[in-house]
Amino acid sequence: MRRHPRMTRVAQAIGLALTLFAATPAEATVAVQVDRPQLVEMSDLVVRATVLDATSRWNEDRTQIITLTRVAVTQHLKGAGPTELVVRQFGGEVDGLVSRVSGDARLEAGADVVLCLRRGVGVVYLTAMAQSVWYVGPQASGATPEVHRDLAGLTLARMQGGQVRVIEHPTADPRETLPQLLTSLAALGRRR
Numbered sequence: 001m002r003r004h005p006r007m008t009r010v011a012q013a014i015g016l017a018l019t020l021f022a023a024t025p026a027e028a029t030v031a032v033q034v035d036r037p038q039l040v041e042m043s044d045l046v047v048r049a050t051v052l053d054a055t056s057r058w059n060e061d062r063t064q065i066i067t068l069t070r071v072a073v074t075q076h077l078k079g080a081g082p083t084e085l086v087v088r089q090f091g092g093e094v095d096g097l098v099s100r101v102s103g104d105a106r107l108e109a110g111a112d113v114v115l116c117l118r119r120g121v122g123v124v125y126l127t128a129m130a131q132s133v134w135y136v137g138p139q140a141s142g143a144t145p146e147v148h149r150d151l152a153g154l155t156l157a158r159m160q161g162g163q164v165r166v167i168e169h170p171t172a173d174p175r176e177t178l179p180q181l182l183t184s185l186a187a188l189g190r191r192r
Contacts, residue, residue: 028102028103028153028154028155029101029102029103029104029129029153029154029155030155030156030157030164030166031103031128031129031131031154031155031156031157032156032157032158032159032164033131033156033157033158033167033170034127034128034131036184036185036188037188037191039116039127039128039131039132040078040116040185040188040189040191041188041191042116042118042127042128043078043079043116043117043118043127043132044078044079044117044118044119044124045076045078045079045081045085045115045116045117045118045119045124046076046077046078046079046114046115046116046117046185046189047071047073047074047075047076047077047079047081047085047114047115047117048073048074048075048077048112048113048114048115048136048182049071049072049073049074049085049112049113049114049115050071050072050074050110050111050112050113051069051070051071051107051108051109051110051111051113052069052070052071052072052084052109053069053070053109054067054068054069054070054092054107054109055067055068056068056091056092056093056094057092057094058094064090064099065090065091065092065093065094065097065099066088066089066090066091066092067088067089067090067091067092068086068087068088068123069086069087069089069107070084070085070086070087071084071085071086071087071107071113071115072084073085075182077114077182077185077186077189078185078186078188078189078190079189085117085123085124086122086123086124087107087115087117087123087124087125087126088120088123088124088125089101089104089105089107089125089126090104091104101129102153102154103129103130103151103152103153103154103155104126104129104130104153105126105129105130105132105133105150106150107133111135111136112135112136112145113133113134113135113136114133114134114136114147114178114181114182114185115132115133116128116131116132116133117132129154130149130150130151130152130153130154131149131151131154133149133150134147134148134149134181135147135148135149135150136178144177144178144179145177145178146175146176146177146178147176147177147178147181148173149173151170155167156170
């Protein structure tokens with residue numbers, strides 16, 4: 001699969017920002033802000049899913065705690081794949097030791113979510129931490145469900161003139177219904 005040069009630069013900038021600024025003492029992670037078209041382009045899969053369960057354990061060389069979360073895919077909006085995926089994230093709890101990554105998404109059992117994912121070997125990864133997850137909110141009987149992202153603990157930055165600049169007052173996502181989000185993501189997923 002051929003990657004667009006601009007997307008490669010965005011991915012490199014995200015990696016650089018995460019490497020330089022992750023887990024600051026103020027309990028925030030700085031990440032490059034990714035708009036929806038960029039997020040979908042960078043993702044191998046975009047799915048709606050239900051979170052099933054999660055287990056935490058040490059990674060292969062016992063240097064970090066990781067969490068493996070099983071999700072049941074109910075709809076593929078970009079890409080194709082199995083109806084069950086395992087999302088790998090840093091952090092979790094093992095033997096009373098807790099490790100958290102500020103700014104990463106929390107995937108709780110039973111949650112209805114829309115995820116932007118990158119493929120790995122036997123697992124998938126969130127494309128851009130908490131920016132990659134929309135939570136489908138509870139709805140009143142007969143009401144159209146709304147979606148939201150939880151970017152708490154995530155400080156956003158953007159590339160300007162080859163420099164990473166912190167966004168002092170990022171704007172919140174506009175209110176959006178689940179059908180609006182799904183239509184938007186599916187349309188972006190068809191662009192290749």
